[in-house]
Amino acid sequence: MANRCTYIPRIMLPRKGIDLSAWAVIACDQYTSQPDYWAETDRIVGDAPSTLRLTLPEVYLEDADVAARTARIHQTMRQYLDNGMLETLPAGMILTERWSGGAHPRRGLVLAVDLETYDYQPGSASLVRPTEKTVVERIPPRLKVRQGASIELPHIMLLIDDPDRAIIEPLFAQTGSLEKVYDTDLMQGGGHITGWFLPAGAATEAVEAGFDKLSDRAVFNRKYGCTDAQALLPFAVGDGNHSMATAKAYWEEVKQGLSAAEQADHPARFVLAEVVNIHDESILIEPVHRVLFGVEPDELLDGLTDFYQSAGCKAYLADAPVENAHCYPLLAPGKAGVLVVEAPKWAIPVATLQTGLDAYLAQHPSVKIDYIHGEDVTRSLAAQPGNVGLLLPDIAKNDLFRGVVFDGVLPRKTFSMGEAHEKRYYMEAKAIVR
Known part of the structure; x- marks a missing residue:
């Protein structure tokens, strides 16, 4: 065949x-x-x-x-x-x-x-x-x-x-x-x-x-x-x-x-x-969360919302997740909420987030990122001054294939297997x- x-x-x-x-x-x-x-x-x-x-x-x-x-x-x-x-x-x-x-x-x-x-x-x-x-x-x-x-x-x-x-x-x-x-x-x-x-x-x-x-x-x-x-x-x-x-x-x-x-x-x-x-x-299939080091939460949010809006999406910080959008609880000292990206052009949430973070990091070389297994560790790191944590949602198994089908190869550290x-x-x- x-x-x-x-x-x-x-x-x-x-x-x-x-x-x-x-x-x-x-x-x-x-x-x-x-x-x-x-x-x-x-x-x-x-x-x-x-x-x-x-x-x-x-x-x-x-x-x-x-x-x-x-x-x-x-x-x-x-x-x-x-x-x-x-x-x-x-x-x-x-x-x-x-x-x-x-x-x-x-x-x-x-x-x-x-x-x-x-x-x-x-x-x-x-x-x-x-x-x-x-x-x-x-x-x-x-x-x-x-x-x-x-x-x-x-x-x-x-x-x-x-x-x-x-x-x-x-x-x-x-x-x-x-x-x-x-x-x-x-x-x-x-x-x-x-x-x-x-x-x-x-x-x-x-x-x-x-x-x-x-x-x-x-x-x-x-x-x-x-x-x-x-x-x-x-x-x-x-x-x-x-x-x-x-x-x-x-x-x-x-x-x-x-x-x-x-x-x-x-x-x-x-x-x-x-x-x-x-x-x-x-x-x-477990999500791998993101923590950024040496960054101000508001500056990060401004950079991400500008990026997503330039890509034809609507992005903002909300109090709770929004249906039919890609949503990421944001954790930082004195700042909390959910980063919402409506009408995302990427098939799965991790692709949406990582593409935005890559664009931000390219413009802010002093900011570092790490990929964290476990929500507890992410929350602990995000509680420290100068750090921001973003939690990824659980990944449906067939979303891995959907992500490759629609977006090409998945972003690095998409999942832990x-x-x-x-x-x-x-x-x-x-x-x-x-």
Whole structure:
């Protein structure tokens, strides 16, 4: 099908008998300011086979020995392949369930995504798009690790908007008849993960048919209240976007030397990812509030109201929220109320607020901003002289997709989706060379 983004891969897993609790290591872009975490991970792993030896934790990206580390990674990949440390499964997907301390497990499906359907450039209309802006400066150091690599390990999470829970969730009724391919505790507070192999066949065809419906134009327009002018968005990158952008950059390099026939099924064209329904009960979408430092409340309000009015909106401070407007409780010493923006031109409240704040900050470089998790902390900071807090409303899960559909990539720090220890651990692998 022309709109199909997914691909059924041949996934690699450690051979039986390998200690999976040492094998699985958290995504390399976590704990980037905590070298002690990675030192402890190294101690736990010791000489055991581990994805720690196949990835470059970003805490070390600026170190002088990064080139030597990268060379060791490539060498270890070849060793693991040569000595049978990794075994290749038949074509299929992996159904995965991860408990990480919450009331519900995260349930997902590991498969491959066609990088030809993904574009991280601003204004992209591709079927797979980032939720937040891609910082292109972050790609080159990651690209050096991928160049020369023979396999990849995924920590990408793709989101689908399936409120009826019709695609992934029904598969868990079948786990009793599926082969369990991993079942292990995860180190350093990562919880527990279980995986079942879903062989290519009727079940995977049903999954892909479900994905196809996400790209049905009539269904899509009804879901988001849009027209054909808005690009379809069946998949949004929820986590690991810079890893996916790096895979895309690498594929663009590789494909230059290939014929059309060779490009069609080259392993570097496809990247492993875990697909998760945004309506999964484990996904808690929490607002990230804003606090400004070194600012007078009235001056900020004047700047914001001028900006919104110049954009064709009506903005003012009110005593209470106003219906059908974007509203933000404002907190400051001696000042309180609700910033109201009527007739907003942005689809979701966070886009409205952040666009106004960006414009204000550009004109007031001495004013600083921070992004705060938790209303209590925001209120505490906003009570201090010279500070102003703005509270964001709760985010409806399908508003994330609506925001990307109508506004493009979401503003930075739009939402929080899990803490560091809940991020994906490396487990599966896939070849990226022939």
